[in-house]
Amino acid sequence: TVRFVLDCDTGSDDAVAIFAGVRHPGLELVAVTTVSGNVAIEHITDNTLRALDLAGADVPVYEGAARPLVRSDLPVPRRVLNKDSDFQKHGLGLPEAVSAKREGHAVEFLRDCFMDEANADLTLVATGPLTNVALALALEPRLASRIPRLVLMGGAHGNGNVTAAAEFNFWADPEAAEAVLSAGIRDVVIVPLDATHSAPLTAADCAAFESTTVGAAAADLVRHRLETDRSAQATAAAPVHDPMCLAYLAHPDLFTEAVEAHVSVETSGARTLGELLVDTRPWRPEPANATVALRASAAVYREFLREALT
Numbered sequence: 001t002v003r004f005v006l007d008c009d010t011g012s013d014d015a016v017a018i019f020a021g022v023r024h025p026g027l028e029l030v031a032v033t034t035v036s037g038n039v040a041i042e043h044i045t046d047n048t049l050r051a052l053d054l055a056g057a058d059v060p061v062y063e064g065a066a067r068p069l070v071r072s073d074l075p076v077p078r079r080v081l082n083k084d085s086d087f088q089k090h091g092l093g094l095p096e097a098v099s100a101k102r103e104g105h106a107v108e109f110l111r112d113c114f115m116d117e118a119n120a121d122l123t124l125v126a127t128g129p130l131t132n133v134a135l136a137l138a139l140e141p142r143l144a145s146r147i148p149r150l151v152l153m154g155g156a157h158g159n160g161n162v163t164a165a166a167e168f169n170f171w172a173d174p175e176a177a178e179a180v181l182s183a184g185i186r187d188v189v190i191v192p193l194d195a196t197h198s199a200p201l202t203a204a205d206c207a208a209f210e211s212t213t214v215g216a217a218a219a220d221l222v223r224h225r226l227e228t229d230r231s232a233q234a235t236a237a238a239p240v241h242d243p244m245c246l247a248y249l250a251h252p253d254l255f256t257e258a259v260e261a262h263v264s265v266e267t268s269g270a271r272t273l274g275e276l277l278v279d280t281r282p283w284r285p286e287p288a289n290a291t292v293a294l295r296a297s298a299a300v301y302r303e304f305l306r307e308a309l310t
């Protein structure tokens with residue numbers, strides 16, 4: 001079993017990741033930390049608790065950063081981007097939560113958890129802006145050598161989804177993304193838009209995992225994405241980004257194309273803020289610091305979701 005902590009900003013695809021992380025027989029979700037991103041932190045934490053309750057999981061939830069690391073503003077107001085924000089502010093269509101968040105800050109929890117020798121095998125999965133992870137590394141720099149593996153959804157090698165250059169999670173807190181990628185964590189796997197868009201889900205996929213309560217809730221969330229995701233309009237297939245990190249934990253053969261690269265994040269470009277730079281030049285000055293997934297097997301991804309949700 002792969003044990004992991006999930007740091008997320010629960011919107012619809014993070015919620016599907018929570019369902020899959022709780023239910024997949026090969027995975028053990030140890031704790032969830034929340035970070036502001038898709039919507040304000042109180043909605044993110046509420047959505048997270050709703051998703052865990054629906055999945056019947058007694059997993060501790062610690063609330064984290066309400067603001068990006070450096071910026072108090074963003075180059076484009078979030079509300080312009082989030083056509084979806086009403087849905088995300090009202091519980092994602094999930095029943096009200098009965099459980100409550102734990103006392104204590106997510107950043108302190110992450111520090112204590114990964115500094116604990118008993119957790120030397122624990123993977124950190126991040127599916128929101130990297131604010132909490134950056135703050136934990138600032139609080140305790142030794143953490144970089146204590147996190148055995150970081151698997152994150154963020155960035156794009158091709159076009160972004162907020163701007164031509166930037167994907168949402170990196171764009172929402174570019175300084176945090178850069179701090180985390182340059183911290184020296186030994187095993188970093190990036191799941192960018194290139195990978196998630198290579199294996200989008202359709203209405204037929206939803207029907208395939210509808211036979212359980214959790215599967216039906218996941219199917220509703222994916223259908224919502226089919227209706228609202230701009231990239232789904234032309235193709236009738238929607239990228240479901242965040243669960244792909246967990247599919248990789250359970251099926252390390254998920255990615256059919258990946259590169260080792262030196263990666264960094266643009267923190268000052270007028271048009272390129274939040275862009276992921278993937279340097280694969282053989283003569284590049286810096287050594288590789290991440291593996292970047294570029295393409296995923298749609299069959300393996302569907303199989304993972306079926307295993308988890310039915």
Ligand code: BDR
Nearest residue numbers: 011013014127168169241
């Ligand atoms: C990422 O942005 C968020 O809206 C999704 O949950 C995902 O983590 C995709 O760009």
Ligand code: CA
Nearest residue numbers: 009014127128
């Ligand atoms: Ca997310």
